[in-house]
Each structure stands twice: as structure tokens, then as C-alpha cells.
Amino acid sequence: MFDRLFAGAEESALIAAIEQCAREEAQAGAHKSAAIAQLVSSTVSWDDEHDDWVYDCWAQTASELGAVLSLGQRRASGQMRIAIALRDRLPRLAERYLQGRVSAQVVSKICWRTRLVVDSQVWALLDGELATQAQRWGSLSEEALVGAIDALIERYDPDAVIRAKEVIAGRDFHIGAHEDPDELVLVWGQVLGCDAVVLAARIAELLKNLCEDDPRDMGERRSCAVGAIIQRQDHLPCRCGKPACPGAAPAAPGSASVVISVLADPAAVAAAQQLIAAEDREQQQKHAQNQAKTEPAPEAEAEPTPERDAESAGDPVESEPLPMGEDESPAPAPDAEPAAGPGVANSGRCLRDSGVALLPGVTILPIVALAEAIRAGAAIKTLWLPGPDPEPHYRPSTKLAAFVRARDLFCRYPGCDVPAEHCDIDHVVPYPYGPTHPSNLNCKCRTHHLGKTFAEGWQEQQLPDGTVLWTTPAGQRCTTVPGSWLFFPGWDTTTAELPPMAQPPPDPDRLAKMPKRRRTRAAEEAARIKAEREHNALQRALERKQALGQQPRSVAAQRIRQDYGAEPPPF
Incomplete structure (x- = not known):
């Protein structure tokens, strides 16, 4: 058509x-x-x-x-x-x-x-x-x-x-810009001079741990050093590939003081680990080739044995693999099997699913960046999947909350895109009339949580697979599905079906419990406009003063008096 x-x-x-x-x-x-x-x-x-x-x-x-x-x-x-x-x-x-x-x-x-x-x-x-x-x-x-x-x-x-x-x-420090690629984030700003000296010294200290055979250039080394400082790591691991390098010890998993969860399906974790193994293998081979060039020609009886060749070309990642499984992953393991992939193309090349990894804020994390995170000590854990029984308390446990946020990814209100980590976890049928169970829980941003709780006319129904059916006060019907369906379509988010639940009786004091503003919306808008206009007026006055600074003093004073009255404004 x-x-x-x-x-x-x-x-x-x-x-x-x-x-x-x-x-x-x-x-x-x-x-x-x-x-x-x-x-x-x-x-x-x-x-x-x-x-x-x-x-x-x-x-x-x-x-x-x-x-x-x-x-x-x-x-x-x-x-x-x-x-x-x-x-x-x-x-x-x-x-x-x-x-x-x-x-x-x-x-x-x-x-x-x-x-x-x-x-x-x-x-x-x-x-x-x-x-x-x-x-x-x-x-x-x-x-x-x-x-x-x-x-x-x-x-x-x-x-x-x-x-x-x-x-x-006027802002002092910035993390991220709208033109940033997925792999990197731009950081810029101003810090105190003494803090800058300390930061530079700390970076230099971490770089001393690297030997001259580390494959990264100086810019990449400095960037990795800042990442190690952010994660409070005591050293920056060298990537030279030499088994005897004193700086090659890996960072301890989970050594960072701040923890973020990266959602990744098994295929993404496997692809990242394969990338790490390939990089390490390539670096070890380069090291072995360099040693062969620099060492004197051995006598016939001293020629390397096959065992020694195998040892020098060995793969430490394969011999001591990182834990395999799902990295906080919502996707079940069977979906990562080759049989579930797209198959063989006409060219005869097998297309391999590299999986998907998501940062908080539902930002795609490329496989190469996921590999860097694993190298830096990221722990790989399997996402807990809930059973049929509800939890006995109003507040969901940490593992249940993690499942609900991973399933929903966004606020479940129609059209809302607030990430789940910034949302409340709400009972569809209020507790204790509705249980603390994933089939009765979903993510809502604070605004829509308040709207569902206090506004008249909103109706909500949740299905066991996480689908939410909404009815607006005007009678419009809307349906939202879990955000994980967009990124992990192979994940079956269905949980136990709950028995029919009775709605709570009307609360006569409901409106009295509405949170209050410190000042009204209109007052906030007027205050913002007033503050920004005053800022603009001050900037114009400063610019005028700078422009008049090149003129004779009497002319500049006359112009300022014309604009501001008898006395010039204080600068």
C-alpha cells in the first residue's frame, strides 16, 4: 500500500x-x-x-x-x-x-x-x-x-x-554529553588547583605499575587510571601478556565501592569473555615473538620443546575462566544456544548473536565496553527469578526489587520513559489486599505513583507476564508491556497467576495524605523567571561596563548614570 x-x-x-x-x-x-x-x-x-x-x-x-x-x-x-x-x-x-x-x-x-x-x-x-x-x-x-x-x-x-x-x-563539573558514543562518556569541568595536583599524582602513581610492553597508548592508560580511581582500586593491571610481569595481577572482582547493575544476556557475557581471551592470547603471542627475536640463537640441543611453546602461547583466561552464566541477566540460558540464532546466511558465514547489555538508564553497553568492565573486576551474577509464593512484607526484598526493575526497565505508565532505577515499586492492588509478588508489582515514577494513588478515575490491571492494562479517567484504554521485551525478547517474564483480589475500601482521609509542595507551581515558575531575568540584567550590565572601560572615565560614568540613575550600580 x-x-x-x-x-x-x-x-x-x-x-x-x-x-x-x-x-x-x-x-x-x-x-x-x-x-x-x-x-x-x-x-x-x-x-x-x-x-x-x-x-x-x-x-x-x-x-x-x-x-x-x-x-x-x-x-x-x-x-x-x-x-x-x-x-x-x-x-x-x-x-x-x-x-x-x-x-x-x-x-x-x-x-x-x-x-x-x-x-x-x-x-x-x-x-x-x-x-x-x-x-x-x-x-x-x-x-x-x-x-x-x-x-x-x-x-x-x-x-x-x-x-x-x-x-x-557557571556549572562546575559535567559527566556526559548528548553527542557521546555508547562506549565512552565525556567528563569535563573545573576543580581546585590542589585537587588537580593530587589527581595528577594519583594517575602517575597508577601508571608506574604498567610495564613498557602494555599495548595501550598513554591517553588510554590515563583514562583507565581514572576509572581505577573512581572504583577505588589499588592498582591498574598491566596488559603486557607476560606471565612474570609483577603488575599483571587482575583487579579483585567487586572491589569497587559503588555498585551498578548491568543487565546482559548470556550471549553478551560469552562474547565479552571471548573478546578478553582473544586480546590476551594476541598479546601473549606478541610477547613470545618479541622474546624469540631478542634472545640469542640457542644451540641445537637447547631448542624449545613443544611443551614450552604451548606454555608460552597458553590462554590464562581459558585455563582459569571467569564465572560463566548470566550477568545480572534476565534472559534464560537456552536463548543463548547457537540453535536459537538466525542460522547460516547465503554467504555460508554463521551469524552469531552477540547479545545485549544495558547500563542503568537503559543505555546500550557495547560488548567491548562490557569486556573492559569484566577486566576491571565486575562480578557476574545470575538474576534471581521469583517463585509462586509472595513475600510476607510490604517492602519487597532486594532480589525481588531487582527482578521487577529488570523486567520493567521504565515506569509502567503509558508513554513514560523514566528509568526503573528512579521509580518506586508499587503494588497494583494495595497491600495487604494485594500481595508482595511480581505479578502485583510494577515500577512507577513518583509523579505517576502519586497520580494512581490519589487521583480519581484511574484503573490498573496487571497480567502475570507483566502487561499492564490502564483505563484513564476519560475512559481511554492503554496497554504497556515490560521494557525488557524491547531488549530481551527471548525472556519469558511470566510469573505466577494470583487469585482474585479484593480492592481496599475507600479511605476517607486519602486526600489529606497527599504530599505538599513547599511553594506552588505558579510561584516556582515566577521565581525561575525572575531569577533568570535578574541574571541576564546583571550580565548585560557587566558587558556594558567592560565595553565602556575603553572610553574616557567621564563618558563611561555618564552612560552608567543614564541607565541606572544618579549612582552607578555596585559591581
């Missing part, structure tokens, strides 16, 4: 169809935003009774919207803010959006970049300018689009320009 939709159409007809579809796509997005704005208007009520609830009216509406659009709480809230901005602050831009003359990407960027504007007259001026100019911004790159929007804001309200560079420069 898809490949035949425009079969035989001429190029001009295809271009016209693309243009028309782009306009209709923008119009559909505008209609969706208008519906969201009306939903917010009819469901979000700012009142003294509910404003200080953690799960307030805004959060409840965002939850229901996220379920319908399969969006997480933050993204659903962002859609609501765009809709409110178009309805209340940018009505002329909204009209262009409804006509399909402005794309959703441009509208979204405009609403975000203008969030610090507070004056109604400025809003009116910006709305008129944006409605005219935004129609020509669709062809701009993201950087150019941001520049065009900021330039327009600068004309009418300089303090409302978002100064991202100053905000980023």
Missing part, C-alpha cells in the same frame, strides 16, 4: 503533494494544540486547596495527556505550555499555525525562547513581529533560528533573552 500510494505520479505532482501534506501536518498540529489549550483551561484550576499538592491539577492533566499521546510527564507538560502560550500570549502566531504557514518545530522553538517575557505590551509587539517573520524561518538551521528569535526579543526585552552560554559556564 505505502509503495503504491504515489506510484506513477509525475515529479511536479509529487512536489505538490509533499507541500500540501506539510501544510496539513502543521494544521493538524495547530488543532491538537488548540484542543490541549482547551483541555488545560477546563481541567487546571488554580485554587488554594489544590495548588500546594505535589500531584496538582497540572500534573493530573499532564498525566492524562501523556497517556493519550504516549508521552512522558515532562514532554506532555511541555505540550501544555506551548498550547497555553499560543492561546494566551501569541494569538496571531497561532492563527498562522492554524493556516499551516508555520511549522510545529518553529512554533515550539519560539514558545521556548520567549518564556522569560512577562510584560503584556512586549508580548503584543513580539506576537505581531513573529506572526510576520516566522513564516520565513522554516528554512533556517536550528542555530540560525535561535539567533533570529533572540534578535527579535533583544529589540523589545533584552532581559528576556536566554543566555545559555552563561548558564553552562
Whole structure:
């Protein structure tokens, strides 16, 4: 159907169809935003009774919207803010959006970049300018689009320009960037000079343990040394491959002071161990070849025996293998057998399943990085699988919680993508009416946990395989499946089927138990805008002072007095 939709159409007809579809796509997005704005208007009520609830009216509406659009709480809230901005602050831009003359990407960027504007007259001026100019911004790159929007804001309200560079420069230390590959994470920032000296000395100390035959270059050695410092290891193992090297002793498994769980199926663990064995074997062979070149030619009777050759080319990983099995793995062992793989390709080469490994946050860990973790002392453990009997307490045990988090991987609310390690483990049927058993437990982020507990109209049912059936207050039906199904499709997550459970009686004091905010959502938003505007004003004043520093003192003082009154501001 898809490949035949425009079969035989001429190029001009295809271009016209693309243009028309782009306009209709923008119009559909505008209609969706208008519906969201009306939903917010009819469901979000700012009142003294509910404003200080953690799960307030805004959060409840965002939850229901996220379920319908399969969006997480933050993204659903962002859609609501765009809709409110178009309805209340940018009505002329909204009209262009409804006509399909402005794309959703441009509208979204405009609403975000203008969030610090507070004056109604400025809003009116910006709305008129944006409605005219935004129609020509669709062809701009993201950087150019941001520049065009900021330039327009600068004309009418300089303090409302978002100064991202100053905000980023004010942070002190960073771990990870959005462009990082899966294997590595960028770390950058500033530390005290004395701490930098200590760090450099510690790295140099660890590098002394390596001999000159270690195959890593100096940059890789320093990176490995920092990893050893993070894991509080007392030495950095050498990888020269020489049996007699004093620095070749491996790090003790589980020696790190901070423990993270890596989910990996048996195929991934086996592939990592095979990679380690191959690297060690290659390095040992290089060492043996180097020794053969440097040693003097032996006499005939002193020629190496086959036993000595075998010893020098031996594989310590194979002779003393690491523990095999599942590395915190949810996948059953039979799935790792070659028979379960894709078989033989037409080329005659057997395709081998290398498995999957996941870091916390559901980030893919490449096999080469998993091998490095095992080399660094990562312990390999088999994920505990629950039996039919429930646990006798409200709080699940550590091993039961690990199973539930490994099965779910994310918050089980429709569209939510909060990783399981940041979620609560919730009883579907509240304890003690529902047992502490995996068939009655799933992961929910704190917001959706509060919504399920305190909001009216939500219904939830969980099947033994972990599938959760939701019904929203509006009657919409949604289904979510365990996140592990996406990454470990061979894992059967089915646990024991529970007998019918009675729902608890209504709690008359339920709403009184709702957690309270320290200040309302509106007050927090106003405080953020005020703080960022003040920061921008200070930055502009400092920049002006630096620019005027090249001028005669009398001129600079006159300019500052014109801006700030009789006395210059304190710097």
C-alpha cells in the first residue's frame, strides 16, 4: 500500500503533494494544540486547596495527556505550555499555525525562547513581529533560528533573552554529553588547583605499575587510571601478556565501592569473555615473538620443546575462566544456544548473536565496553527469578526489587520513559489486599505513583507476564508491556497467576495524605523567571561596563548614570 500510494505520479505532482501534506501536518498540529489549550483551561484550576499538592491539577492533566499521546510527564507538560502560550500570549502566531504557514518545530522553538517575557505590551509587539517573520524561518538551521528569535526579543526585552552560554559556564563539573558514543562518556569541568595536583599524582602513581610492553597508548592508560580511581582500586593491571610481569595481577572482582547493575544476556557475557581471551592470547603471542627475536640463537640441543611453546602461547583466561552464566541477566540460558540464532546466511558465514547489555538508564553497553568492565573486576551474577509464593512484607526484598526493575526497565505508565532505577515499586492492588509478588508489582515514577494513588478515575490491571492494562479517567484504554521485551525478547517474564483480589475500601482521609509542595507551581515558575531575568540584567550590565572601560572615565560614568540613575550600580 505505502509503495503504491504515489506510484506513477509525475515529479511536479509529487512536489505538490509533499507541500500540501506539510501544510496539513502543521494544521493538524495547530488543532491538537488548540484542543490541549482547551483541555488545560477546563481541567487546571488554580485554587488554594489544590495548588500546594505535589500531584496538582497540572500534573493530573499532564498525566492524562501523556497517556493519550504516549508521552512522558515532562514532554506532555511541555505540550501544555506551548498550547497555553499560543492561546494566551501569541494569538496571531497561532492563527498562522492554524493556516499551516508555520511549522510545529518553529512554533515550539519560539514558545521556548520567549518564556522569560512577562510584560503584556512586549508580548503584543513580539506576537505581531513573529506572526510576520516566522513564516520565513522554516528554512533556517536550528542555530540560525535561535539567533533570529533572540534578535527579535533583544529589540523589545533584552532581559528576556536566554543566555545559555552563561548558564553552562557557571556549572562546575559535567559527566556526559548528548553527542557521546555508547562506549565512552565525556567528563569535563573545573576543580581546585590542589585537587588537580593530587589527581595528577594519583594517575602517575597508577601508571608506574604498567610495564613498557602494555599495548595501550598513554591517553588510554590515563583514562583507565581514572576509572581505577573512581572504583577505588589499588592498582591498574598491566596488559603486557607476560606471565612474570609483577603488575599483571587482575583487579579483585567487586572491589569497587559503588555498585551498578548491568543487565546482559548470556550471549553478551560469552562474547565479552571471548573478546578478553582473544586480546590476551594476541598479546601473549606478541610477547613470545618479541622474546624469540631478542634472545640469542640457542644451540641445537637447547631448542624449545613443544611443551614450552604451548606454555608460552597458553590462554590464562581459558585455563582459569571467569564465572560463566548470566550477568545480572534476565534472559534464560537456552536463548543463548547457537540453535536459537538466525542460522547460516547465503554467504555460508554463521551469524552469531552477540547479545545485549544495558547500563542503568537503559543505555546500550557495547560488548567491548562490557569486556573492559569484566577486566576491571565486575562480578557476574545470575538474576534471581521469583517463585509462586509472595513475600510476607510490604517492602519487597532486594532480589525481588531487582527482578521487577529488570523486567520493567521504565515506569509502567503509558508513554513514560523514566528509568526503573528512579521509580518506586508499587503494588497494583494495595497491600495487604494485594500481595508482595511480581505479578502485583510494577515500577512507577513518583509523579505517576502519586497520580494512581490519589487521583480519581484511574484503573490498573496487571497480567502475570507483566502487561499492564490502564483505563484513564476519560475512559481511554492503554496497554504497556515490560521494557525488557524491547531488549530481551527471548525472556519469558511470566510469573505466577494470583487469585482474585479484593480492592481496599475507600479511605476517607486519602486526600489529606497527599504530599505538599513547599511553594506552588505558579510561584516556582515566577521565581525561575525572575531569577533568570535578574541574571541576564546583571550580565548585560557587566558587558556594558567592560565595553565602556575603553572610553574616557567621564563618558563611561555618564552612560552608567543614564541607565541606572544618579549612582552607578555596585559591581
